Amino acid sequence: MTENSPAPAGFRMDRRTAMATTAVAATALAVAGCSSASDQPASAAPTVKGDAPAAKKDGGTLANTADVPVGGGLISGDTVITQPAAGQFQGFSATCTHLGCKVNEVAGGLIKCPCHGSTFHLDGSVAGGPAPRALDAKAIRVDGDKIVSA
Structure with missing residues (x-):
């Protein structure tokens, strides 16, 4: 549509409104394009780093017992x-009990939070702050060679 062509019936927009609308649309597209894999929910894929091999997820199974090293651990969802x-x-x-970030590593006998450096012992208790309290316990059980949610 050129400046001299007639606008469709009932539609009228001045140059200033058109530019503002374009800017808003461009900003929305830029924000949508900035999302990354880290924005995905933790349930999208298990996170495992450090001493632990990848955990398996099939139904209620969190991991195989053989995947969890003695004196270590892993993160499954x-x-x-x-x-x-x-x-x-x-x-x-x-x-993490500090500000709700997800811990991302179990290494060297510690569970580690990447956001502010909190660390936890393998029993969930605080090893180093700023976390104010231990990690919340989650019910699990061993079923044969599998670890499952209880």
């Missing part, structure tokens, strides 16, 4: 699974 001593498995929420 929203659950941290640790094995402080052989055959002793514990489950915790993967949400």
Whole structure:
């Protein structure tokens, strides 16, 4: 449509309105394009770093017992699974008690939060702040060679 062509019936927009509308649309597209994999919910894929191999998810199965190292752990979705001593498995929420970030690593006998540096022992207790309290416990159980949500 050129400046001299007639506008469709009932439609009228001046240059200033057209420019403002274009700017708003461009901003919306830029914001939508900035989303990344880190914006996806934790349930989209298990997060595992450090000492732990990848966890498996099939139904209620969080991991295989063999995947959780003694003196270490792994992260499966929203659950941290640790094995402080052989055959002793514990489950915790993967949400840090400081500001709600997701912990992202179990390494060197610690559960680590990337946001502000909080660390937790394998029993979920605070090893280093600023987290004010231990990770919340999550019910898990061993079913044969699988660790499942209880």
